[in-house]
Amino acid sequence: MAWVNAIIQGILTGGLYALFACGLSLMFGVMKVVNLAHGDLAILGGYIALGVIAVTHVPVLWSVVIVVPIMAALGYVMQRTMIQASLDRSVLTTLLVTFGLSVVIENGLLQFVNADSHSLGVGNSIITKSFSIGSQIQIAYLLVLIFAVAVAVLLGLQYFLSSSRYGRLIRAVADDREAAQLSGVDYRHVFGIAAAIAFGTVALAGIAYGMYSQFAPTTGTDTILLFAFAAVVIGGLGSLWGTLLGGVVLGVAQQIGAQINISYEVLAGYLVLLAVLVFRPQGLTARKAES
């Protein structure tokens, strides 16, 4: 039963990892930007939520409505200015620039907030509770909610990419930027929209993380970015459902590792990542399965 519990917890945690990873995957898939600041942006979203809650006293869940648009707007502006400017030079430059951005965000938070851990308290509502199946399985409503949100976000993103006008343009630009220009498409604007989506989803993930666990300015690089990368690589680049699968595999591996010995939790996740890189470097889902 303990093993079943570990698998269930792993699957649910995988939803959170997928939520972190989908923006990373989108930015790489569309503009070939490996965003090394992705984890810090999640934490930044968490801190903005803290600030919003402190000022407006809205409940945590409502802060999403404010924080996600702010981060999405930030994503558009950053893409149109700094990231685009680095893309115009070379793909390698984007690595340097996003790494620099990561350092700036992390140290900016250390400077202006502090190094203490914070969490986004959800107060005394139903989602802090959990329910039991049998004697050994305890499932937190919060994790179920996060998993449901992750699936909803991925479904929504999938629908947006496959059916909307801008989704079509995003796929076209990812296929052939120059040909899109010849059809009158301003690819920089389309890149901006993709970045807005990526920043919006990662802010959502940051808030979810803050409700589930504690975060500090360094959490972005030492935990979230690595887990997001692992989920993307395990699942296979450029596939949304692969990202969910990658997140779930990572989560399950960690929980099973923790079941064996609590200190193996993180190690087990990376062992799976290593195994995937060795035996199936294109990821578990086939390359280019979905947009």
Add this chain to the structure above:
Amino acid sequence: MNSPRQGNGTPLLEVRDLTVHHGQLRALDRVSLHVFPGEVYAIIGANGAGKSTLLRTIAGLHQPTEGTILYDGTDMTKARPERRATAGIVMVPEGRRLFGSLTIEENLQVGATYARKGPWTIERVYELFGWMKERRAQRTAQLSGGEQQSVAIGRALVANPRVLLLDELSLGLAPIVVQRIYAMLPQILATGLTVLLVEQDVSQALRVATHLQCLLEGHTTLEGRPSDVTPAQVEAAYFGLDPEAPEQDEEESEP
């Protein structure tokens, strides 16, 4: 076919002394051309003559070192490719360059997203290419070369261009397929388009063109109506054989 050159007022597209470099290499050297409304203007030349560079520069994919591109009286030399496309200069690029993960219909929808007003719609493209409609949900990566070329032309047409740039339509296609595609040209022209095309297949270009320009190593070596030039002149201009036939020396006068 009579050229509409005379008495047609101002050119729709005018290129003045265009010089383009690829790194150190001078791909085009002071090339000029005037394209009048309704013309089928063909640029011929051997591999590496600068034909595609000329077309790509007009579309905005290369920046010239010198020279001017005027479209309908407006200076477009510095404009971005997407701005030229929405203004009415639309190119069918060499090698088709379709969006491979998108369906036929989605490719056309992307082409129509920022379209000018005009006669061309996705429906009309389906009428032009009879086979296309029932296969519209197929990804373009699965199509044959000729089918892909048709989709690429359709994608350009739905933008309702005034000047359609066709870059090496025949490349990599069987001659019968090339003929079939060029057979569509009169129907396309009937909607009031002007065509500027680049073609390695000289006989094909001569069949459809109302005006002809031959490039050799980045220079213009011959210009005129197909009916006014002899095959010997074309051959000389194409290969740079006869020093008398070309209008300019083929030797570079500058370093």
